Amino acid sequence: MEDYGRILVSGIVAGSLGRFLLLRVDYRQYPSFPRGYITHLMLGFIASALGAIAIPALVEKEYTAVTFLALAAQQFREIRSMERDSLDTIDRTELVPRGSDYIEDIAKTFEARNYISMATALSVSLGVYLTKDIAAGIGIGALVFAAVVYSIRGQRVGDIARVVKAEISFEGPLLKVDGVVLMNVGLSAAREKYLTRALAVRIIPKDDNARATLGNVGQRQAIAHNAATQLGIRKDVDEPEFTPIARRNTESGDIVFAVFSFEPDIECLIEAIEKTPVLESSKRKPLDSPAGRKAAD
Amino acid sequence: MDTSLKEVILAVVTTDKERVLHSAAPVFYARDRKEMERVALLLSKITLGMVHDLENGCLVIVKH
Secondary structure, X not given: OOOOXXXXXXXXXXXXXXXXHOOOOOOOOOOOOXXXXXXXXXXXXXXXXXXXXXHHHXXXXXXXXXXHHHHHHHHHHHHHHHHHHHHXXXXXXXXXXXXXXXHHXXXXXXHHHHHXXXXXXXXXXXXXXXXXXXXXXXXXXXXXXXXHHHHHOOOEHHHXXXXXXXXXXXXXXXXXXXXXXEEEOOOHHHHHHHHHHOEEEEEEEOOXXXXXXXXXXXXXXXXXXXXXXXXXEOOOOOOHHHOOEEEEOOOXXXXXXXXXXOOOOHHHHHHHHHOOEOOHHHOOOHHHOHHHHHHHO | OOOOOOOEEEEEEEOOHHHOOOOOOOEEEOXXXXXXXXXXXXXXXXXXXXXXXXXXXXXXXXXX
């Protein structure tokens, strides 16, 4: 029997390290630090252990051990629902909620990261087994890790659309941005605040695919959430008139958006929106269908 | 789980009694625009609803 210690340890270490590299605290504060971090690091460790053990098990003709991988898949699905439940619960106390689409997207990302961790561990242990060299195994693992991370990176709103400054106006009580009605604001004090201190942008999709994607309500809610989180929102629970809303120009497919933010800096608002991820669930590609392509020209 | 009605008119504030007939939501009468806005603001703070203007001398408070 070979010494599998090297294979196992290098696989587990590389997989866990991969999971650690994918954990970042950013403006979203998600996963929360430090407790949320520990949960994910431990789950990443388990995923790597499952990945690393597969090669020695196969070599020893312990084929049943491979069923462990099925167990892993079950386990990671649990992670997705755990993330979804926890985000759903805290979303109720957000001034500007993420919305269920954004939550689903985040949950899916967390599930996928565990598979990456497992794949990295698997490729490192395979590499070490084949080359009998830890450095070469880790090199192979790093390549696999980089390739998978690169291939699952998502688009951002800035990739599929142009974001430009827009003008806020009122027609009677109707709040309009570049002529598109957002909502009916009844109180004159609130209207005054919108006219003097709020920011507005227009998001112009680059093609028909982008137009369909941006039309998705969940995508728009993600944009509103990101803008409000990054610029700060001047709103409390008893002031629904300052809820940031993105509406669609049904003539052109453009999205208009107004927000009453703490930082009245239009450049930063444009940047926050451009950096918003395009949600997997809202992505549409009408141009990939024959009818959609024909209708576009 | 908390349950609440949404997109429902919770109250009407008006300066023109003629404009509101048999309202299911409570109707508050105000003498002028200023008082109407004040009453609507107070009601919106109580109900956490939003004030909308119907441009006919009526403000409605709606829960969204």
